[in-house]
Amino acid sequence: MRQVPGVCLSPSRVPPEGNKPGGTQPMSATPVRARRRHDDAPDTAAEFERMAALPEGPEREALAGRLISAWLPMAHRLARRYRDRGENLEDLEQVAALALVKAVHRYDPSYGTPFEPYAIPTIVGELRRHFRDSAWAVHVPRRVQELRNKVRATMRQMPTATTTVARIAEAAAMSEEDVLTGMEAIHSFRSLSLDAELAGTDQGCSLADTLGKPEGRYDTVLAREAVKPCLHRLPEREREILYMRFFRDMTQSRIAEELGISQMHVSRLITRSCRSIREQVEAEPTRLPTAA
Numbered sequence: 001m002r003q004v005p006g007v008c009l010s011p012s013r014v015p016p017e018g019n020k021p022g023g024t025q026p027m028s029a030t031p032v033r034a035r036r037r038h039d040d041a042p043d044t045a046a047e048f049e050r051m052a053a054l055p056e057g058p059e060r061e062a063l064a065g066r067l068i069s070a071w072l073p074m075a076h077r078l079a080r081r082y083r084d085r086g087e088n089l090e091d092l093e094q095v096a097a098l099a100l101v102k103a104v105h106r107y108d109p110s111y112g113t114p115f116e117p118y119a120i121p122t123i124v125g126e127l128r129r130h131f132r133d134s135a136w137a138v139h140v141p142r143r144v145q146e147l148r149n150k151v152r153a154t155m156r157q158m159p160t161a162t163t164t165v166a167r168i169a170e171a172a173a174m175s176e177e178d179v180l181t182g183m184e185a186i187h188s189f190r191s192l193s194l195d196a197e198l199a200g201t202d203q204g205c206s207l208a209d210t211l212g213k214p215e216g217r218y219d220t221v222l223a224r225e226a227v228k229p230c231l232h233r234l235p236e237r238e239r240e241i242l243y244m245r246f247f248r249d250m251t252q253s254r255i256a257e258e259l260g261i262s263q264m265h266v267s268r269l270i271t272r273s274c275r276s277i278r279e280q281v282e283a284e285p286t287r288l289p290t291a292a
Contacts (some may be wrong), residue, residue: 013196040073041116048109067104068097071119075100078123085131091125099126144185150174153181230277238273 027053044067051067056062075096083089103119132145140148154172155163165183169176194208241259244250252270256263 040071040077042070044070044115047111048107048115052109064104068101071100071104071115072097074116074119075123078120079127082127082131087131092130095126096123096129099123102126111146140185144181147174148179149187151179152186226281227277230280233280234276235271238269241266241269242273247283 001178027041047067048061051060051063054063055252056143075091079092079096080089084091099122100119101117102254103122106122107115107118109115132142150172151168151174154168158171165179169179172179174182175286194211195206198207198210231242234242237259241255244255245252249256252263252266259266
């Protein structure tokens with residue numbers, strides 16, 4: 001066979017390099033890097049071809065079940081990539097398994113694409129969608145979630161002492177405002193229980209202990225301050241009657257006896273005074289009361 005210098009046309013006749021001292025090295029094509037094949041990627045091309053030819057029915061479902069079982073280890077491996085992101089591993093494996101079921105039923109071997117490169121984007125996409133739509137304790141816009149992930153990844157690559165907002169923004173090519181937004185979202189992935197013990201407390205204080213409680217007499221204080229100027233404008237006897245009725249809890253009969261007037265007259269004075277105060281307060285609803 002004719003040979004051209006530097007090109008080998010018959011690989012079977014190429015002598016070893018050690019046997020060609022000083023000779024011209026044979027030209028070879030650039031080696032193609034083989035795609036890594038994992039142990040959890042079984043050869044099921046024939047089974048998929050058979051399933052594609054079967055009609056809907058028990059036999060097709062049984063074959064699909066065997067294919068799902070064969071590829072389930074790969075789905076679990078993909079789920080384990082996300083196990084350090086705050087979600088339970090069993091939940092992630094369940095999401096990956098459901099995505100695998102979809103991939104098995106939707107895969108069409110007639111396109112010529114092997115099942116593994118078809119299934120991986122499907123499973124990874126479902127896992128990411130789970131984190132985006134279901135894993136957050138509160139609804140966070142997708143843009144904020146992406147900022148959170150970018151800030152989180154950048155902070156992991158930086159020494160703790162240098163994780164300032166300015167340096168994170170520089171390292172991640174982000175604005176400081178976006179960095180602050182992402183840092184706030186980092187603490188929004190999981191909500192805290194009100195019974196959770198606060199860190200750094202010696203007496204076991206919970207988050208609920210830091211929350212304010214509604215004051216039962218707050219409205220009463222506001223009402224008193226609102227009517228105080230109006231009370232000062234009443235005649236002295238009417239102020240005295242109101243004091244005896246509402247602060248000393250005296251009956252109208254007793255007030256009438258102590259003042260030497262009729263009980264009916266006491267009732268009319270109380271009604272008139274209360275109506276006058278109410279009209280004055282309602283006429284100036286935006287006026288802030290001034291403490292005496």
